[in-house]
Amino acid sequence: MKKNIIYAIVLFFAIVLQTSVLKLIAPTSVVGDIVLMLVLAGAIIDGFFSFFWLAVFFGIVYDLVGYVQVGSHAIVFLLIVYFVSFFSRRFSVELGGVGLVWFFFFVVFATILSNGTMAFLVAFDLQNFNTYFKEFGSFKNIFIQIFYNVFLFLISFVVLKKIKKHL
Amino acid sequence: MQRFFVNKLFKVVVVASFFVLLIAFNPYNFFNPIRSVAAIIFLPFQKISYSVSFGVANFGEFVQSIGQLKNENEKLQIENQTLVAKNAMLNDMQSENAILREQLKLLPRDKYELTAATIISQDPHGMDNWLEIDKGSVDGVVNGMSVVVSSSVLVGRIQDVGLQSARVVLLTNSRSTVNVMTSQNNTKGVAKGEYGLGIIFDMILQTDAIAVGDEVVTSGVGGEIPRGLYVGSVQEVRSSDDGLFQQAVISSPLKVSKLQTVFIIKSAK
Numbered sequence: 001m002k003k004n005i006i007y008a009i010v011l012f013f014a015i016v017l018q019t020s021v022l023k024l025i026a027p028t029s030v031v032g033d034i035v036l037m038l039v040l041a042g043a044i045i046d047g048f049f050s051f052f053w054l055a056v057f058f059g060i061v062y063d064l065v066g067y068v069q070v071g072s073h074a075i076v077f078l079l080i081v082y083f084v085s086f087f088s089r090r091f092s093v094e095l096g097g098v099g100l101v102w103f104f105f106f107v108v109f110a111t112i113l114s115n116g117t118m119a120f121l122v123a124f125d126l127q128n129f130n131t132y133f134k135e136f137g138s139f140k141n142i143f144i145q146i147f148y149n150v151f152l153f154l155i156s157f158v159v160l161k162k163i164k165k166h167l
Numbered sequence: 168m169q170r171f172f173v174n175k176l177f178k179v180v181v182v183a184s185f186f187v188l189l190i191a192f193n194p195y196n197f198f199n200p201i202r203s204v205a206a207i208i209f210l211p212f213q214k215i216s217y218s219v220s221f222g223v224a225n226f227g228e229f230v231q232s233i234g235q236l237k238n239e240n241e242k243l244q245i246e247n248q249t250l251v252a253k254n255a256m257l258n259d260m261q262s263e264n265a266i267l268r269e270q271l272k273l274l275p276r277d278k279y280e281l282t283a284a285t286i287i288s289q290d291p292h293g294m295d296n297w298l299e300i301d302k303g304s305v306d307g308v309v310n311g312m313s314v315v316v317s318s319s320v321l322v323g324r325i326q327d328v329g330l331q332s333a334r335v336v337l338l339t340n341s342r343s344t345v346n347v348m349t350s351q352n353n354t355k356g357v358a359k360g361e362y363g364l365g366i367i368f369d370m371i372l373q374t375d376a377i378a379v380g381d382e383v384v385t386s387g388v389g390g391e392i393p394r395g396l397y398v399g400s401v402q403e404v405r406s407s408d409d410g411l412f413q414q415a416v417i418s419s420p421l422k423v424s425k426l427q428t429v430f431i432i433k434s435a436k
Binding site: 024031033049075121122 | 175176178179182183185186187189190193198201202205206209212213216217220221223224227287288289290291292297299327334341342361424
């Protein structure tokens with residue numbers, strides 16, 4: 001319970017940072033997604049059952065604060081939690097060695113899934129699927145976003161690991 | 168069988184299906200009260216963090232720009248001289264305009280009742296799609312109001328008004344359409360957002376004149392947005408995909424990530 005409360009506080013401030021800080025301090029127009037990376041790190045560290053509902057709940061909160069259709073981020077987060085648990089049960093996912101490759105793979109997957117879902121929702125809303133790839137973003141932008149997300153993921157991973165260790 | 172219902176995949180499929188249905192039916196207004204409550208909870212934190220990071224970003228930019236100050240200063244002095252001359256000419260034209268308006272019995276141009284608002288957050292995906300301000304329905308803000316900076320540069324329009332906050336949909340948002348015209352020769356069209364990346368001046372008749380450098384302002388058609396608000400200048404002119412119209416890329420003078428205060432046009436005086 002204590003752990004969930006602390007995770008909730010961390011996710012709350014991550015949403016605050018994402019909506020009001022990252023855009024201002026990012027050197028490019030593309031920004032990473034700290035909430036997404038925290039969910040990814042949480043799923044790796046805590047596993048499916050202890051992180052699932054927290055991820056879904058904060059997905060809804062993120063949707064409400066981010067003015068997108070309610071359920072959008074919730075779906076992305078729950079798929080990420082499932083995807084991570086699917087692989088981490090079968091392979092060793094640790095901070096070091098081959099585990100780093102898995103981390104990178106997860107970050108790439110989460111970034112593409114998030115962008116893809118958001119672009120799909122805009123195209124669905126506009127009823128114009130020609131706009132999908134334009135909303136999705138260019139390869140250059142995706143590459144920059146993955147770069148930022150790797151950085152944010154490592155910070156999130158270390159922070160959550162420390163929290164878990166102290167509890 | 169019982170194991171299947173408690174396993175991960177079942178849980179994911181059921182919850183995901185629920186959200187897919189929620190998105191498909193999109194009861195947007197249903198969530199507005201909850202959105203409003205969430206906005207009230209987040210508002211003080213976002214307000215503080217936005218203003219702190221704005222200060223940090225400004226300081227960083229200041230440190231970076233020290234080396235360029237001399238060159239920039241020279242450039243600004245030249246620009247200032249040009250603007251002083253232009254201003255003198257415009258003052259003369261303004262008084263001439265007032266006389267002509269009086270002679271033609273035209274109403275004076277609109278003056279606006281403005282309300283200042285502080286930006287508290289922006290599109291978390293960095294697509295320049297919207298920003299959130301700290302004024303809401305309790306301050307008399309309603310959907311559709313225009314938001315400007317420097318008294319006449321259009322930023323966007325109000326959409327989704329909460330109790331103490333409101334969302335401003337920017338001109339670069341792909342859902343944004345504004346009726347515009349060039350101030351040089353009244354060429355009319357529609358300014359559409361280009362996926363958070365820029366603004367396109369669309370639906371310009373092939374017979375209408377438009378050139379790089381032309382200034383684009385709101386036309387006031389439709390009545391929702393006042394006439395004469397500055398949108399940007401034409402950067403590039405091309406033909407539309409179907410060849411029926413001309414299109415122009417508009418270069419906006421605004422850098423949304425550098426804004427801290429905006430003004431809402433509540434009414435025209």
